[in-house]
Amino acid sequence: MLGAFDYVRARSVEEACRLLAERDDAVILAGGTDLLVEVRNGLREPKLVIDVKAIDELARLDPSDEEWMIGAAVPLNRLAEHRAIRESVPALADAALSIGTYQLRNRATLVGNLCNASPAADAAPVLLTLDAKLSVAGPKDFRTIPIAEFFTGVKRTCLTDGEVVTDIRIPAPPQGLKTVFFKQQRIRGHDLAVVNVAGSYDPTAKTLKVAVGSCAPTPVLLEPTEATGSTAAIAERVVELAEGATSPISDVRASAEYRRAVLPVLLRRLVDRLLSERSGA
Amino acid sequence: MTHEIVLTVNGQTERATVPASMTLLELLREPLHLTGTKEGCGIGECGACTVLLDGAAVTACLVLAVEADGCDVQTIEGEANDGQLSTLQQAFIDAGAAQCGFCTPGMILSARALLDRSPNPTDEEIVEAIAGNLCRCTGYEAIIAAVRRAADRIGGEGSDG
Structure with missing residues (x-):
C-alpha cells in the first residue's frame, strides 16, 4: 500500500483545477511513474491524487499546420510512435524513447516529465530548442508559459496553486529543420542522464539552438547562434556558451569534473551532426 | 477511502x-x-x-x-489456454530461457506485447522490448532465442495456441 491518499478520476480540466486548488496536499496523477515512486519512498505524502487520464482533451496528439499539440495524458510511447513526430522532429522521439523502459513509457507522459522538473528531464532540452509552450489551466483562467520560463529550480516549476498543464504546443517545424538529441548515461539500458543535450538547426533562418540538461539546477537553453562560418568554430562558440551557462555538480551518477569533461564532447558531436550537411559549409 | x-x-x-x-x-x-x-x-x-x-x-x-x-x-x-501452454511459453521451455523463474512471468508478458504489435520482430526489437525486464540468471541470450523461436513458430502455424 502506498500511504493513505484518496483518488479522484477527474472528468474535466475545471474539476481537476478546482480540486487541486481546494484541497491541501493534492497532486495530479498522469502516468504515475515518478509520483508513485516518490510516494513509496516517502518523499511525498499527498492526501488526494487527481487522475487526469480520463479527460478526453488531454489525450489529444495533434500535429497540424501551424502548431503541434501534445496533450498532458499522452504516454511517451504513443508520442514516439507518431509518424509525423518521428519524421519531422526525430530528436523528440529519441528523447522520449530514452526515458525509462518500454513498460514505463506506456504510462509516463511528456508533460509529466516536465512537471516533475528534474534537471535531467530528457524531454526538456529538445522542447527548449523547439520553442515549446505549455498550456496551463488555473482555477480562474488559462495562461501559456514558454518552456524556457517553466523551470525555476531543482524539482520546481513556476506553476501556482490549482494550475494544471493541459498540453504542450510546438510551432510546426519549419521545412528542413534538423533536430538531434544525445544522452550520456552509465549503462546502455535505461538510466537517467549524466548529461543530455539537444539541438535544432533551421537551414532557412540559419539559426542553431542548443539546450543542455543535467548540468545546472534546471535544463538550460543556450543563446541561439547564427550558423555561419566553419562547423568547428560554431561548435567552439556553443561549448563556450554552455560553459558559461552551466554549473555541474557531483551526484550518484557522475562527478562534476566528469560532467564538465563530457559536455563539450557531446556538444561538438551535436553541432557536427546538425551542421555537417549544410550547403556551403 | x-x-x-x-x-x-x-x-x-x-x-x-x-x-x-x-x-x-x-x-x-x-x-x-x-x-x-x-x-x-x-x-x-x-x-x-x-x-x-x-x-x-x-x-x-x-x-x-x-x-x-x-x-x-x-x-x-x-497466457495458457485450457491448461495448454501458449507457443510462447513452450518456446521459453524449449530454449531453456528460465532458470530461477522469478523474471519469467514478466518476461513472457513483455514478449507477448511485442509479438502482438510486431509478429516478426528483429533481435534488436526483442532486446528493446525486454530491456525493462531484469534477469539475473540467464544472461538474456536464451530468452531472446525463445522469443525468436515463438515468433517463427507462430508465423509458421498462422496462429498462437
Missing part, C-alpha cells in the same frame, strides 16, 4: 473494493490470488510485475488498482 472497481482479468470479470493507495500488483497477488505476477523492486525498474493493461505492457507496481477500473488486464495466468 475505498473504491468499488470492476475490471476484466484474464477474461473474467472481477469486482473488488480497494483502498485508493492499493497498487494493481497488490490487487492481483492478494485478493485475486494471482501470484504469478511477481514483486521485485516495486519502483518500475525490474519488470517482474509486468502485466498487460488494455493490451499494453505496464509495471503493475506503478499502477493503482483504482486506475485499472474498467480495464482489461492480462497476467501470466491468462
